[in-house]
Amino acid sequence: MQKPLAYTPKNVWETLTRREEVDALATRYIDFLSRCKTERETVAYVCECLAKAGFSEDFTKKSVFRSLRGKTVFAARRGRNPLSDGFALIAAHVDTPRLDFKQRPLIEQPGVVQAKTHYYGGIRKYQWLARPLALHGVIVRENGEKLPVTLGEKPDEPVFCIADLLPHLAQKQGAQTINDAFEGEKLNLVLAHSPAPDTKTKGKADKKTEPVKDHLLILLHKQYGITEEDLITAEVQAVPAGPARFAGFDRSLVGGYGQDDRICVFTALEALLNAKSAGRNMAVIFWDKEEIGSDGATGATSRFFQYCVEDLSRTWGRKASTAQIFLATQAISADVQGALDPDFQDLHEKQNAALLGYGPCFSKFTGSRGKYGASEADAEFFASLRGLLNAKSIPWQTAELGKVDAGGGGTVALHLAAYGMQVIDFGPALLSMHSPFELASCADLWATLAAYRAFFED
Numbered sequence: 001m002q003k004p005l006a007y008t009p010k011n012v013w014e015t016l017t018r019r020e021e022v023d024a025l026a027t028r029y030i031d032f033l034s035r036c037k038t039e040r041e042t043v044a045y046v047c048e049c050l051a052k053a054g055f056s057e058d059f060t061k062k063s064v065f066r067s068l069r070g071k072t073v074f075a076a077r078r079g080r081n082p083l084s085d086g087f088a089l090i091a092a093h094v095d096t097p098r099l100d101f102k103q104r105p106l107i108e109q110p111g112v113v114q115a116k117t118h119y120y121g122g123i124r125k126y127q128w129l130a131r132p133l134a135l136h137g138v139i140v141r142e143n144g145e146k147l148p149v150t151l152g153e154k155p156d157e158p159v160f161c162i163a164d165l166l167p168h169l170a171q172k173q174g175a176q177t178i179n180d181a182f183e184g185e186k187l188n189l190v191l192a193h194s195p196a197p198d199t200k201t202k203g204k205a206d207k208k209t210e211p212v213k214d215h216l217l218i219l220l221h222k223q224y225g226i227t228e229e230d231l232i233t234a235e236v237q238a239v240p241a242g243p244a245r246f247a248g249f250d251r252s253l254v255g256g257y258g259q260d261d262r263i264c265v266f267t268a269l270e271a272l273l274n275a276k277s278a279g280r281n282m283a284v285i286f287w288d289k290e291e292i293g294s295d296g297a298t299g300a301t302s303r304f305f306q307y308c309v310e311d312l313s314r315t316w317g318r319k320a321s322t323a324q325i326f327l328a329t330q331a332i333s334a335d336v337q338g339a340l341d342p343d344f345q346d347l348h349e350k351q352n353a354a355l356l357g358y359g360p361c362f363s364k365f366t367g368s369r370g371k372y373g374a375s376e377a378d379a380e381f382f383a384s385l386r387g388l389l390n391a392k393s394i395p396w397q398t399a400e401l402g403k404v405d406a407g408g409g410g411t412v413a414l415h416l417a418a419y420g421m422q423v424i425d426f427g428p429a430l431l432s433m434h435s436p437f438e439l440a441s442c443a444d445l446w447a448t449l450a451a452y453r454a455f456f457e458d
């Protein structure tokens with residue numbers, strides 16, 4: 001068939017024949033999003049799925065995985081091709097913007113005890129006010145004993161909340177810029193409000209200056225056996241409470257927290273587990289710390305990924321050097337793109353903007369201004385992926401994040417490119433990205449899984 005001369009992106013919904021498959025996939029995705037709200041929970045879920053599917057931590061086996069500190073995980077499936085031909089690799093990230101407890105979080109202010117927080121990643125602070133939040137994380141005792149924390153998700157559990165200013169007193173704030181109006185130091189979570197029922201100090205107000213905090217510490221000790229000092233070394237994150245869910249009359253969208261980048265983690269993992277091997281060695285790496293620049297032992301700039309490949313070069317690789325493996329590897333940096341916002345269309349250059357429902361989106365480069373802070377995929381690799389998807393009739397699109405000079409952002413692509421491999425950003429578009437309730441198209445979820453699978457099966 002002659003190709004049309006002009007290019008038009010395809011709407012995934014118009015190509016779908018089995019809507020029930022899309023609904024079933026979205027239902028499983030919603031369950032995953034509702035269960036996995038932190039990097040630790042996501043990595044634990046991934047490891048559990050891999051172990052169930054027969055993946056081993058023994059690198060002499062054909063399907064292997066390894067995690068580091070429960071915050072990043074590498075997995076690979078051996079193909080018929082020699083390892084010197086490299087991997088088909090998909091990289092995504094498991095961390096999401098949130099509010100972390102400070103090391104000494106508890107403060108008593110008039111009427112309440114609050115937890116002071118330090119935000120992680122790019123948030124719009126006002127989106128976190130006056131909404132139910134849950135606490136997820138881990139408390140580690142001096143003896144090394146770990147106490148996992150998940151509080152505020154079950155209907156009978158209490159939630160937590162940052163109070164917002166009432167409109168009646170917000171006149172001055174209304175005239176301020178957003179940055180001035182919402183301060184990081186005011187992102188304080190209400191934890192408790194009732195004073196300790198202490199009879200000994202009754203009537204001696206000077207002796208009991210923090211009655212609510214005293215009460216909270218008594219409760220924490222009774223329920224969890226912890227003291228205030230245990231909080232200092234803990235990792236406690238405040239995240240939006242409650243499950244992800246279908247959105248829209250037509251149930252065509254998934255709404256939920258942390259879809260940047262768990263939609264790519266979910267689809268890449270499904271693709272790895274279900275791809276029919278056509279010869280390629282397949283691998284995924286799910287990193288932490290992407291939202292704060294990819295530094296740290298579990299981020300994309302650490303050597304962990306390299307160590308995994310080095311170990312596989314010894315067990316699977318025969319004489320392949322790691323340099324050979326890296327240089328021959330083709331990678332998808334699986335991260336989300338900002339969808340064209342219907343109410344802020346002027347911030348996008350529409351011809352090069354991502355549309356919800358038009359399939360996973362290629363970004364040849366990310367970064368800002370004159371393409372600063374990004375790697376750029378080469379034309380040969382980009383064209384080969386385009387050919388692969390067209391041959392399988394999987395819709396795709398291409399986009400830049402907003403107008404030139406409107407802002408920008410980065411992904412892990414440049415950290416993969418540093419190994420010399422071919423890499424391109426490729427993932428679904430989201431509305432309300434980085435908000436407590438991001439929106440993704442069920443059609444894009446389906447098409448992204450199909451595309452990642454096609455990449456592995458090529």
Ligand code: MN
Nearest residue numbers: 260261335336
């Ligand atoms: Mn991301």
Ligand code: MN
Nearest residue numbers: 260261291434
């Ligand atoms: Mn992000």
